[in-house]
Every structure is written in structure tokens, then in C-alpha cells.
Amino acid sequence: xxxxxxxxxxxxxxxxxLRKAEIELPDDVVDALRKAEAAEESQVAKSQLQAxxxxxxxxxxxxxxxxxxxxxxxxxxxLGTEFQPGFDLEAAIREAVILATAEIPLRPNAVxxxxxxxSGNNTGTGIPDIHWKLVPGNQLKVTAAPKGAxxxxxSSLRMFNPTETGSIKSFVLETVVNAGGMPCPPLVIGVGIGxxxxxxxxxxKEALLEPLDAPMDSFEKEIFEAVNSLGIGCMGxxxxxxxxxxxxxxxxxxxxxxPVAVNIQCWANRHASVVFRGEE
Amino acid sequence: xxxxxxxxxKKEDIDKLNAGDVVxxxxxxxxxxxxxxxxxxxVEEKGEELPFSLKEAVIFHCxxxxxxxxxxxxxxxAGPTTSGRMSKMTPPLLKRYEVRAIIGKGGMKDLASxxxxxxxxxxxxxxxxxxxxxxxxxxxxxxxxxxxxxxxVWVLRVEEFGPLIVGIxxxxxxxxxxxxxKAEKVLExxxx
Numbered sequence: 129x130x131x132x133x134x135x136x137x138x139x140x141x142x143x144x145x146l147r148k149a150e151i152e153l154p155d156d157v158v159d160a161l162r163k164a165e166a167a168e169e170s171q172v173a174k175s176q177l178q179a180x181x182x183x184x185x186x187x188x189x190x191x192x193x194x195x196x197x198x199x200x201x202x203x204x205x206x207l208g209t210e211f212q213p214g215f216d217l218e219a220a221i222r223e224a225v226i227l228a229t230a231e232i233p234l235r236p237n238a239v240x241x242x243x244x245x246x247s248g249n250n251t252g253t254g255i256p257d258i259h260w261k262l263v264p265g266n267q268l269k270v271t272a273a274p275k276g277a278x279x280x281x282x283s284s285l286r287m288f289n290p291t292e293t294g295s296i297k298s299f300v301l302e303t304v305v306n307a308g309g310m311p312c313p314p315l316v317i318g319v320g321i322g323x324x325x326x327x328x329x330x331x332x333k334e335a336l337l338e339p340l341d342a343p344m345d346s347f348e349k350e351i352f353e354a355v356n357s358l359g360i361g362c363m364g365x366x367x368x369x370x371x372x373x374x375x376x377x378x379x380x381x382x383x384x385x386x387p388v389a390v391n392i393q394c395w396a397n398r399h400a401s402v403v404f405r406g407e408e
Numbered sequence: 409x410x411x412x413x414x415x416x417x418k419k420e421d422i423d424k425l426n427a428g429d430v431v432x433x434x435x436x437x438x439x440x441x442x443x444x445x446x447x448x449x450x451v452e453e454k455g456e457e458l459p460f461s462l463k464e465a466v467i468f469h470c471x472x473x474x475x476x477x478x479x480x481x482x483x484x485x486a487g488p489t490t491s492g493r494m495s496k497m498t499p500p501l502l503k504r505y506e507v508r509a510i511i512g513k514g515g516m517k518d519l520a521s522x523x524x525x526x527x528x529x530x531x532x533x534x535x536x537x538x539x540x541x542x543x544x545x546x547x548x549x550x551x552x553x554x555x556x557x558x559x560x561v562w563v564l565r566v567e568e569f570g571p572l573i574v575g576i577x578x579x580x581x582x583x584x585x586x587x588x589x590k591a592e593k594v595l596e597x598x599x600x
Contacts, residue, residue: 172428172573175430175571175573176533176573179533179536179539179571180533180535180536182536182539183533183535183536183537183538183539186538186539186542187485187537187538190538192484192485192537192538192541193473193484193485193537193538194485194535194537194538195485195487195535195536195537196470196471196472196473196484196485196486196487196537196540197471197487197489197535197537198473198485233473233475233484234473235471235472235473235485235557235558236556236557236558237558244443246556276535277490278489278490278513278514278534281490298595298598298599301595301598302595305588305591305592305595308514308515308584308587308588308591309513309514309515309531309534309584309587310490310492310513310514310515311490311514312513312514312534312535354598357594357598358590358591358594358595359587359590359591359594360587360588360591361587362533363513363514363531363533363534364514364515364584364587364588365531365573365575365583365584365587366583366586366587366590394534394535395535396535
């Protein structure tokens with residue numbers, strides 16, 4: 129068995145996927161922003177939400193990235209164990225990033241961390257950031273999730289004592305208060321609890337991909353309501369919508385530890401997916 | 409109140425603005441972010457001249473996405489970047505140069521006193537880069553492109569650039585600080 133798709137077609141599809149992710153927000157995100165605008169009572173916050181909605185329309189109309197921070201490029205790849213691509217997927221994704229950077233275009237954001245030298249094409253050691261998951265089946269799903277720095281910089285991780293589960297909500301709230309208007313609220317908040325130091329952060333990032341209209345459990349709802357009672361509002365100028373959603377993902381962890389990660393996402397919760405099917 | 413201002417900005421233009429007012433700016437604005445601020449301060453320290461003027465200027469915290477065409481540079485996407493990163497470098501810059509307005513997003517912590525009687529902080533909706541690009545009519549020139557596209561100083565001609573909200577006025581009123589203070593109080597209550 130081999131994949132139906134050629135390397136060239138795959139690269140084209142991934143570059144198109146990046147274009148979609150940068151230009152169009154998923155429907156659930158746009159719906160959540162519309163609802164926030166309709167419900168907002170602060171005139172200043174309302175004007176900011178209206179600007180956001182207009183910006184979303186213009187980006188789509190002109191086919192340009194909705195935000196000039198086109199992010200670092202993060203991919204979540206679910207590779208079916210029976211899917212045989214027949215070429216180096218990682219190298220092809222890198223090539224697609226270089227192609228998309230030139231043709232969309234994307235802002236070159238990737239720099240060497242110490243010299244701060246910009247590679248100019250959004251690739252470098254470890255970038256794009258590709259997360260692989262092997263799944264049963266004969267298909268390949270690629271999700272592109274560009275992540276801007278404004279919101280990523282406001283994220284936090286803490287290794288709690290195992291007895292401190294009651295402090296998790298406060299930790300999320302403190303993170304949101306410290307961030308204020310800097311991460312471009314209304315926010316999408318991903319919380320990862322458990323796993324290990326790095327696994328908690330990964331869970332938090334994966335939580336950002338949850339549909340915003342997915343039902344929240346009682347813990348998520350409790351945090352969500354508390355966050356919105358802070359009054360930070362759109363862009364930190366005050367208002368009733370500070371977050372559009374809160375989703376929590378958990379994993380078993382060591383009995384002696386309790387890692388908690390809070391990944392902050394701006395209103396531009398950009399992501400898009402494509403599925404390739406292998407030959408039957 | 410809503411104001412429509414033309415650059416270069418005079419002191420009386422900004423003195424009348426109050427936190428919460430809506431402003432639209434037409435004329436020339438310059439982009440500057442992290443590395444640009446450090447270089448401006450380095451140039452000043454050496455006693456050299458800047459290749460651009462900051463007199464009565466408007467600084468835009470922005471690292472735009474540009475495209476080079478046969479007819480020069482074109483703006484693709486150009487929204488504000490997080491102003492907080494420039495907070496420490498701003499007071500020395502304001503001391504030396506007569507910058508009248510800073511446009512950014514997210515607020516600038518503990519800067520109301522440095523801005524007092526000198527400069528206003530205006531906030532533009534974060535992430536609204538396609539909207540901003542439509543209001544930028546011309547890329548007049550670019551300086552320090554060696555810093556990279558996002559960090560270079562782009563001199564832009566804008567028309568009715570806004571809506572901008574006055575976040576910090578020249579009287580020391582800071583909306584972001586007020587919102588933050590309230591949020592901290594709510595947090596304390598929630599913690600019990």
C-alpha cells in the first residue's frame with residue numbers, strides 16, 4: 129500500500145492549508161466573537177469587537193493574513209499506521225512552509241534564540257514545530273496552527289505540590305490578570321493538567337484546538353465564569369468578555385507532582401486541517 | 409469624544425485628549441519595536457543623528473508584513489504589537505525626542521508619569537492587521553532594514569488611521585491601569 133498523493137501535491141496542499149489558516153478563522157471562533165459583540169455593554173469594548181469582525185471580513189475579502197504576526201508555524205500530524213507516504217513528510221512540510229512564506233506571504237518570524245538572527249523563511253532548528261501522533265487507520269491528518277507571540281508570551285506553567293489542586297483556578301486567573309490587554313483578549317484559554325513538565329504544556333496547546341462551542345464541564349465553566357468576572361474585556365480596555373472559552377485537558381502524572389500549564393491564545397484562534405486518504 | 413488629527417502633532421492636539429476618547433490620525437507615522445528602540449537609544453548615546461525625525465512624531469509599535477513590488481514596498485498586514493515590551497525603553501526615548509503619540513496595543517505599565525505632559529498612548533485593536541493595512545496609503549521609506557522586516561523603521565502615510573482609543577492621556581489617566589486594578593480586586597475576592 130502506498131499513498132495516493134505525490135510529494136509535490138502534498139507540499140501544495142500544506143501551503144494552501146497555511147494560507148487558509150492565516151486568512152480565515154474557523155466558524156466556531158467567528159460565531160463566538162459575534163456573540164461577544166452582541167452581548168457587550170461597554171461601548172469601547174464593543175468598538176474593538178466590531179473592528180475585529182470587520183478585520184476578519186477584510187482579510188477574507190482581500191486574501192491577506194488577518195494579523196501581521198503570522199506566528200511560528202505549528203503542525204499537529206496524525207499519521208495512520210497503514211498510511212505510507214513514500215516520501216519524507218517532515219522535509220515536505222518544511223518545504224511547504226518556505227513556499228507559503230514567500231507566496232502568501234508570511235512574516236519571517238523564526239530567529240535563532242541567542243543570536244536572534246532571522247532565517248528569513250520561517251524555518252530553522254525545531255521550526256516548524258511538528259507534533260506527530262501515530263493513529264490506527266489509512267489516513268493522514270495535518271492541522272496547521274500558527275501561533276503569535278503576543279499571546280504565547282503570556283502563557284505560564286507551574287509545578288504545584290500534589291495537595292494544591294484547589295489552587296489551579298487561581299493560577300489561571302492570575303495568568304489572565306497579569307496578561308491584561310497584552311495577549312489581545314478575548315482569549316481562548318487552554319489548560320493542561322498532569323503529565324510532566326512538557327506534557328502539561330502540550331495538553332494546554334492541544335486544548336486550544338477544541339471547538340469553542342464544545343460543551344464545557346463544570347470545572348471549565350467555573351474557570352470561564354471567573355475569568356469573565358475580572359472585567360478585563362476586549363483588548364484590556366474593560367468589558368464583559370475576557371475569554372471566549374476555557375478548555376482543560378488532563379493526563380495522569382507522578383503521585384508526587386502536579387504540573388499545570390496555561391496556554392493563552394488571542395482572539396485569532398487560527399487553525400485549519402486537511403485529511404489525505406491512503407490507497408485501499 | 410472623537411478627534412481627527414493631522415501629523416505633525418502639536419502639544420495642544422494631544423493635551424485636549426482624555427483617556428477613553430476615540431482618535432483618527434492622518435499623515436505620517438513611523439513603526440518601531442524592540443530592536444529599533446534599542447538602536448535609537450544606542451545612536452543617542454553615541455551622540456549621533458537618527459536617519460529620521462522623531463520631532464512631533466507618532467510611533468507605531470508594529471512589525472508589519474510587507475511585500476516588495478516593482479513599484480516599491482506594499483503593506484500586506486500591519487497591526488500593532490504588544491507595547492509592554494517597549495515600556496522600559498520608552499522613558500529615555502521620550503526624554504530625548506519630542507514624540508507626541510505612541511500607537512500600540514495592550515497598554516504600557518507604569519508609564520503614565522513618563523508620558524505626562526509629553527505624549528499620549530493610543531491603542532489600536534490588536535490583530536486587526538488587514539483593517540490597518542487598508543488605512544495605510546503609502547510606504548514612504550524604510551530605515552534600518554538590516555534589523556529585519558518586523559524591526560525596521562517603516563515610514564507610513566496613513567489616512568483616518570483608527571479607531572484609536574486614548575489609553576493613557578497627558579494628564580496621567582491610564583485606562584489599562586484602572587482595569588487591571590479592578591481585576592486584581594476581583595481576583596482577591598475570588599481567592600477569599
